[in-house]
Every structure is written in structure tokens, then in C-alpha cells.
Amino acid sequence: MKNQQLGKLAVPVGVIAIIVMMVVPLPTFLLDLLIAVNITGALLTLLVSMFVTRALDFSVFPALLLVFTLFRLALNISATRLVLSEGDAGKVIHAFGDFVIAGNLVIGLVVFAILVIVQMIVVTKGAERVAEVGARFTLDAMPGKQMAIDADLNAGLIDEDTARKRRAEVAAEADFHGAMDGGSKFVKGDAIASIIITLINLIGGFAIGMLQMGMSPGDAIHTYSLLSIGDGLVSQIPALLLSVATGLIVTRSATEGDMGSSVLEQLGRHKLALRIVGGAALALCIIPGLPKIPFLLVGAGFLFAAHKIKPPPPVLESAAADDPDRPSPDSPEMLLGEMRVDPLELAIAPDLVDLVDPTGGDLLDRVRALRRKMALELGIIMPPVRTRDDLDLPLSSYAIRISGVDAAAGQAPPGTVLAIGDGLTALPGRAGVEPVFGLAGKWVPSELHYQAELTGATVVDRASVIITHLAEVVRANASRLLGREDVRALVEMVKRTNPVVVDELTPAAMSLGQVQKVLQALLDEGVPIRDLVRIFEALSLRAKVSVDHDGMVEAARAALGPAIAAHHTNDGRLTVITLDPQLEQHLLESLRPGENGNFLAIDGMRAESIVTESGRLIENAEASGVTPALACSPQLRAPLVRLLKAGNRRVSVLSYAEIAESSAQIETMGVVNGAYAGVA
Known part of the structure; x- marks a missing residue:
């Protein structure tokens, strides 16, 4: 927790301090300290960029690049202020300038110019182009990657959490490459700013030295060129390190290890190439006039590396089969997966x-x-x-x-x-x-x-x-499609919000299998089971009386009655066909219990008449633009559904209990009474 609090405070305070440095003069000792921090921080960033296994592991790099650029520019401004005002910018800048110039101003300027060209033209320009292309390709590939994730999810290869994590990684990768495309512009601008600041220090210092401080032209050139080149070097070296780090980050490919391990591993796969290079270096010793020792050392080094570097073991099918972490093709796990x-x-x-x-x-x-x-x-x-x-x-x-x-x-x-x-x-x-x-x-x-x-x-x-x-x-x-595991998930979902309802129902009153059969029966007749709380409440009350399947289904349908009736309501009217009262009474008297619920013990001619006339009334009503339901008593509803289904008639059958609380206007389109036709 302390580290998190320190991190939250360190970055904002550091950015504010950088902005203050651009305005407030710094003493030479503090400037030397901050220059040391700048150089070591850039070196740390370079090393981290080499050790990360993938670019997203260093996702803070674009923001860090901006902070280091501002820090380096603030140091340039502070050093320029000291150079022009006091003719002194601390021991670090003086030491860098003195070491590079080494008594020769022309050599110092040439070395400084070469460093600027290498950073700006080679490293920075190349990293900028790679970042731009990488950002473009990443954004173009983003829809395809997201659709591939959706395909794996729909195919059941991954779960929702894995898909969400992979989508977040795709979005983070696109954001990172977009940020790197912009961050590389900071490096380019910093290089240009360093050149301008160095020229200002040279020209301005030469003028100030002769006009204000009374120096001779030679002394002014020596003093301010030393300070200008030293200031340029202490800013260009960290800038070069960060430019290299930027290039390494944006050019990282899909490797599973850090850069050093990946280089050795991939070079080790081509030992023949190392031997050929070593032999070619030794062969150059034959050419007259070339020094022998350097090429002998280099050739021997390549041959030694080819002998010592061990190539990674090839991934063969037999090796994969012997892998203890991977089941064999004929293992029970693999066979069960293929049998699924x-x-x-x-x-x-x-x-x-x-x-x-x-x-x-x-x-x-x-x-x-x-x-x-x-x-x-x-x-x-x-x-x-x-x-x-x-x-x-x-x-x-x-x-x-x-x-x-x-x-x-x-x-x-x-x-x-x-x-x-x-x-x-x-x-x-x-x-x-x-x-x-x-x-x-x-x-x-x-x-x-x-x-x-x-x-x-x-x-x-x-x-x-x-x-x-x-x-x-x-x-x-x-x-x-409603499996036992799906029912368990639905019960757990209800339990999170209504635990009492679930505790009263299962496993105390009904088993999970019985609940599944009721829900399947509702779905078979086109009744949605979204209102599980109301369904479970009705089942728990009915279970205290009896757990017969038909009774449980009718109790659930009665609880959902208004919603079921609303599904068949059109423009405030509920259109139904009904049974003749005498026929309905006769059917109630013919009810008999069976293994799959109650059934109608009636003769075949009467059953056929009920099915035929019900279908005829439904077709006549549909010709006028409405689709009625068959209304009957609750005891007859389930047996009539089975009878009509056996007669290949898809008719919605509603009980009086389901439409009793409906606010719709009931309109009767016909009465089924032909069941008595042909009966003596």
C-alpha cells in the first residue's frame, strides 16, 4: 500500500517539478545530480525494454517517454541559463565537453554532429516509421481479432471471462501502438530541440563572452564550445538510449522470452551458418595485406559459439506424445473430448x-x-x-x-x-x-x-x-436445450437475489430434476421462464400438497397467467375457442392418471372429432386475421395439449385460471361440440 501511495504522488510531483525547472534557476550541484538521474534513468529504460517478453509488458513506456523528454528539455533549459549567465554549467557538463573535445574543437563538433545524425536520421526516424506502420496494422487487424475471439466463444472453445480478457488485450495492444506512434514524435522533436539549443549556446555564448564578459575570441570560443558540446552530449546520450529503447519496443515480434534469450535461441537453430561465417573470417586471413590477428580472433569466436550454443530441442509428434502434461491421443480424456x-x-x-x-x-x-x-x-x-x-x-x-x-x-x-x-x-x-x-x-x-x-x-x-x-x-x-447444468445455473442466479425462495423449493421440496421437468414443460408450450422467482414460489406452494408433474406445471402457469394471456392478446382482445359444457364435463369424467400425467380415456372417434373441429375453428379464425387459443378448465388443459399434439395440431391451450386475471376483453370465436358427432 505504501508503494502504491508513493507511486501516485511521485509521478505528479515529478512532472510539476520538471515544469518548475524550466522557470526557476538551478544551482550547479543540483543540475549535476539531475543529469546523473537522467542518464541512469534512460539506461534503466533501455534495459527494461530488452528484458520484457512482449511490448504490452512495458505499456507505460509511451507515457514514460514523454516524461523523460520533458525532463531532458528542462535540464537543457537550466543548463543554457547557467551557460549564458555564468559561463559555468556544473562539473558533469564540463567533464563531458572536455573529454570529447580533448583540446580540438573541430573533433568535438564532428563527434557531436555524428551522434545527432545517428540518433535523428537512423534510430529516431526508423523507430518513428515502424511505430506508424505497427499502429496502422494493429488497428486494421483489430476487427478481425475481435471476431476471432467471438468465434471461439460461440464455438465453446473459451468462456466469457477468457473472451473478455482477450478483448481487453486486443484493445490494449491497439492503444499501446497508437500511443507509441505519437510517442515517437516526442523523440524526434527532442532531437531537433537539442540541435537548436546547442547552436544557441554556441552563438549566444560566443557573443556574451566577448561583448559582456570581455573575453578574447579564442577564449570565448573555447569556453562556450566546451560547455555547449558538453550540454549537448549529456542530453544526446540519454536521448539516444531512449531512441534505441523505442526502436526495440516497436520492433519486438511475437517471442515468448526476453530479447537476449530469443537471440541466442534463434541463432542456435542455425549452427551451420555460424560455422560458415567463422570459416569465411579465417579465409580472409589469406588475403595479402589484411591483418591476421583480428580475423583469426573473430573466426575462432564464431566457431567456438557454433560448438557451444545448443539448439532448442525440436518439437516432434513423439515428443509431444511423451509430454506428461499432454494426454495421448488414445487417452480417456482425448477420447471423451472427441466423443462429446x-x-x-x-x-x-x-x-x-x-x-x-x-x-x-x-x-x-x-x-x-x-x-x-x-x-x-x-x-x-x-x-x-x-x-x-x-x-x-x-x-x-x-x-x-x-x-x-x-x-x-x-x-x-x-x-x-x-x-x-x-x-x-x-x-x-x-x-x-x-x-x-x-x-x-x-x-x-x-x-x-x-x-x-x-x-x-x-x-x-x-x-x-x-x-x-x-x-x-x-x-x-x-x-x-435446457440441461440439468443450465437449471443449476438458473437456480444459483435466483439464489443470489432471492435466497429464501430457492431454500424453500430445492432440495427440500423438489429435486433439481423435477424442477428441470417443469421448466421443460413450460418451454415446450412456448411459455418463457424468465420470471423464475414467481415460478419457484408457485412450485414451493404446490409441492406442499403434491409433486405430481401436471399439477406443478399448472401451478407455475397459473402464477404466470397474466403474462401468458398477454402473449395471446391483440389490441386488448383475447380471442379464444371454448369447449361445449357437456363435452367438457364428459372429458372431466374421463380423466385417468397415467405414468406421464393424466390422460383422456375416450374412444378414438371422439378424440378425432375434438382434434378435427378444433383445427377447423382455428383455421377459420386465422383466415380472419386472428389466432385464437383453446380455453378449458385447469384439469383438462394438460391432457388436451397431449391429445392435440398427438393429432399433429399446434394449438395453444389456456386454462380459465390463466386468463382470469387478464384485463383483456375475451372474445369467443367458436365452440368445440362436434365431439358428440357419430356417438350413439
């Missing part, structure tokens, strides 16, 4: 792979959005969709599989869109069918998209067709 059946799978033909291509297709992104939509619509967590290509599928086709079994299939020819409507005969293409509603259409070329719309047709792209089909399959098979 995915709950939900989208198989596509090879020519439809462009739909899942991260650089152009958005199908995987839409699948991810569909998972959220299903969670909000049905209240279930849709399992990850494993998307893969299947060579056995016909071209331009796809298949949706649940637990490895085909649940639906469709067509999505490449380069086309589905136009639904009349008047498409003039457009080229092949006939197609909208997979959810069965509407006739035509797959037309994508470039004729607007022409198809001008005919009044509804145009749908291939990804939308597949996603709509997938959503309908998920709705129709929601109960099959």
Missing part, C-alpha cells in the same frame, strides 16, 4: 465458409447476438453454437443439429440474397423457400438487390436467413 456431442451445432457447406470469415462475414457475430436475444425472450441460456464446415453437405446448404441429430436444413447459395414476393420472374436466380414461414421466393444475385426491392419483394441476406432459421429451431427445441 455438442448441444447445438451449425454445419455449413464448404462454399459457405465466407459467412464465418472474420474479415468479411458477420454470421458468428449474429449468433452471439442471438444468444442474448434468446436469453431475454425465453429465459434460457442458449448453449454455444459450434459452427463448422461439413464436406458431406451438398453445396450451398447448411444444417442445424441438436445433440448431433439434424433438426433443420436449408439453402444459402453464395453471392445471392433471398427475395420474397411476387413479380420476380424477370430476375435471374433459382427458386427458394423462406425456411421459417415457408414463403416462396427466389435466390437472386446480390448485385440485383435493389432491383428486387423495386418489384416490392422483401430482400433478406444469407446470414439473416440462417439466423432466423436457427432462432426458430432454438424456440421449438428450447426444452431439449
Whole structure:
């Protein structure tokens, strides 16, 4: 905690002190101390940039670069003030200038100019260009990387936390390279500023020395050139170190170790190249006039390195198989992984792979959005969709599989869109069918998209067709996709906010399996299970009386009655068909218990009559633009659902208890009484 507090205070205080240094004169002793800090800090930064394993491990580098640049400029300003005002800038600057000049002003100026050229033209310019290109490539690759993460998430290869971490790393990498692109401009500007300050010190010092201090031209040139070059050197050396560090950071590639280890490892893979270089150096000794000892030493050094450096062991399949941390291909873990059946799978033909291509297709992104939509619509967590290509599928086709079994299939020819409507005969293409509603259409070329719309047709792209089909399959098979583990997760979610409700229900009153069966029954009839708190409350009360399956389902539906009725309400009206009272009484008397719940013990002709007349009334109502539900007593609701389902009739059956609290106006569209037809 103390280190964190010190870090929070040190940086702001240091930046403020740097700004103050630009205005307030510094004594020579303090200037010497700060110059030493500048040089050692730049050296530390260079070494850290060499030891980090990846650029993001030194993510503070761009900000640190700015702080060091400001610090160095503040030292230049303070030194210039001392040079021009007192003709003295401390012992460090004097020592650097005296050592480089060594009694010869021309040599000193040439050495200083060379250092400036090396830093500005070679290192800084190159680092600036690499940073600019790296930032551009990183930003261009960012959408593809994010879509690849979404693809792994949708395929179930990673979990949500891992995906969130990888997205954060992608964003951090883009931010870092963008910051480095701007940070390299600081280094370039600092080099230019150093040249200007050195020229000011030379010209201004020469003028001040002769005009104000009465020095001779020779003394003025010697004194102020020594101080100017010394000041330039103490700023250029740290600047050069930081320029090299910048170049190392922006040119780091995808290595798993620090720079030194990576260099030795990669050079060690090419021992033959080291031997050839050593032999070539020894061969140069044959050339007359060349010194023998330097080339002998260099050649011997390369041959010695080729002998001593050990190449990394090659990664072979056998070695991978012998790795104790990796199971063998025939191990139970690997076999179980290959045997695993995915709950939900989208198989596509090879020519439809462009739909899942991260650089152009958005199908995987839409699948991810569909998972959220299903969670909000049905209240279930849709399992990850494993998307893969299947060579056995016909071209331009796809298949949706649940637990490895085909649940639906469709067509999505490449380069086309589905136009639904009349008047498409003039457009080229092949006939197609909208997979959810069965509407006739035509797959037309994508470039004729607007022409198809001008005919009044509804145009749908291939990804939308597949996603709509997938959503309908998920709705129709929601109960099959709700596993025991999913139920446990839902119960834990409710327990975090309503622990009392869960504690009263499970495991005291009902097992997790019984809760799962109730939720699956609700989903089978298209009832969302989002309001789990109300469902669990109803189940816990019903469980005190009986835990029979039909009774538990009816208790849950009664608790959700207003929401179920609202789903069938249109413009404030709830349209229903009802049972004839005598028929309803007869059906109540024919109820018998069974292994799968109550059933209707009636003859086949009567059962067929109920199914036929119910379907006829529903079709007549749908012809007028409404879809009614069948209303009956709570005891008959579940048996009637089973009867109509066995007769291949998808009819929504509501109990009187479910519509009792509805505020909608009840409108009866017909009465089922034909069940008595043909009965003596």
C-alpha cells in the first residue's frame, strides 16, 4: 500500500517539478545530480525494454517517454541559463565537453554532429516509421481479432471471462501502438530541440563572452564550445538510449522470452551458418595485406559459439506424445473430448465458409447476438453454437443439429440474397423457400438487390436467413436445450437475489430434476421462464400438497397467467375457442392418471372429432386475421395439449385460471361440440 501511495504522488510531483525547472534557476550541484538521474534513468529504460517478453509488458513506456523528454528539455533549459549567465554549467557538463573535445574543437563538433545524425536520421526516424506502420496494422487487424475471439466463444472453445480478457488485450495492444506512434514524435522533436539549443549556446555564448564578459575570441570560443558540446552530449546520450529503447519496443515480434534469450535461441537453430561465417573470417586471413590477428580472433569466436550454443530441442509428434502434461491421443480424456456431442451445432457447406470469415462475414457475430436475444425472450441460456464446415453437405446448404441429430436444413447459395414476393420472374436466380414461414421466393444475385426491392419483394441476406432459421429451431427445441447444468445455473442466479425462495423449493421440496421437468414443460408450450422467482414460489406452494408433474406445471402457469394471456392478446382482445359444457364435463369424467400425467380415456372417434373441429375453428379464425387459443378448465388443459399434439395440431391451450386475471376483453370465436358427432 505504501508503494502504491508513493507511486501516485511521485509521478505528479515529478512532472510539476520538471515544469518548475524550466522557470526557476538551478544551482550547479543540483543540475549535476539531475543529469546523473537522467542518464541512469534512460539506461534503466533501455534495459527494461530488452528484458520484457512482449511490448504490452512495458505499456507505460509511451507515457514514460514523454516524461523523460520533458525532463531532458528542462535540464537543457537550466543548463543554457547557467551557460549564458555564468559561463559555468556544473562539473558533469564540463567533464563531458572536455573529454570529447580533448583540446580540438573541430573533433568535438564532428563527434557531436555524428551522434545527432545517428540518433535523428537512423534510430529516431526508423523507430518513428515502424511505430506508424505497427499502429496502422494493429488497428486494421483489430476487427478481425475481435471476431476471432467471438468465434471461439460461440464455438465453446473459451468462456466469457477468457473472451473478455482477450478483448481487453486486443484493445490494449491497439492503444499501446497508437500511443507509441505519437510517442515517437516526442523523440524526434527532442532531437531537433537539442540541435537548436546547442547552436544557441554556441552563438549566444560566443557573443556574451566577448561583448559582456570581455573575453578574447579564442577564449570565448573555447569556453562556450566546451560547455555547449558538453550540454549537448549529456542530453544526446540519454536521448539516444531512449531512441534505441523505442526502436526495440516497436520492433519486438511475437517471442515468448526476453530479447537476449530469443537471440541466442534463434541463432542456435542455425549452427551451420555460424560455422560458415567463422570459416569465411579465417579465409580472409589469406588475403595479402589484411591483418591476421583480428580475423583469426573473430573466426575462432564464431566457431567456438557454433560448438557451444545448443539448439532448442525440436518439437516432434513423439515428443509431444511423451509430454506428461499432454494426454495421448488414445487417452480417456482425448477420447471423451472427441466423443462429446455438442448441444447445438451449425454445419455449413464448404462454399459457405465466407459467412464465418472474420474479415468479411458477420454470421458468428449474429449468433452471439442471438444468444442474448434468446436469453431475454425465453429465459434460457442458449448453449454455444459450434459452427463448422461439413464436406458431406451438398453445396450451398447448411444444417442445424441438436445433440448431433439434424433438426433443420436449408439453402444459402453464395453471392445471392433471398427475395420474397411476387413479380420476380424477370430476375435471374433459382427458386427458394423462406425456411421459417415457408414463403416462396427466389435466390437472386446480390448485385440485383435493389432491383428486387423495386418489384416490392422483401430482400433478406444469407446470414439473416440462417439466423432466423436457427432462432426458430432454438424456440421449438428450447426444452431439449435446457440441461440439468443450465437449471443449476438458473437456480444459483435466483439464489443470489432471492435466497429464501430457492431454500424453500430445492432440495427440500423438489429435486433439481423435477424442477428441470417443469421448466421443460413450460418451454415446450412456448411459455418463457424468465420470471423464475414467481415460478419457484408457485412450485414451493404446490409441492406442499403434491409433486405430481401436471399439477406443478399448472401451478407455475397459473402464477404466470397474466403474462401468458398477454402473449395471446391483440389490441386488448383475447380471442379464444371454448369447449361445449357437456363435452367438457364428459372429458372431466374421463380423466385417468397415467405414468406421464393424466390422460383422456375416450374412444378414438371422439378424440378425432375434438382434434378435427378444433383445427377447423382455428383455421377459420386465422383466415380472419386472428389466432385464437383453446380455453378449458385447469384439469383438462394438460391432457388436451397431449391429445392435440398427438393429432399433429399446434394449438395453444389456456386454462380459465390463466386468463382470469387478464384485463383483456375475451372474445369467443367458436365452440368445440362436434365431439358428440357419430356417438350413439
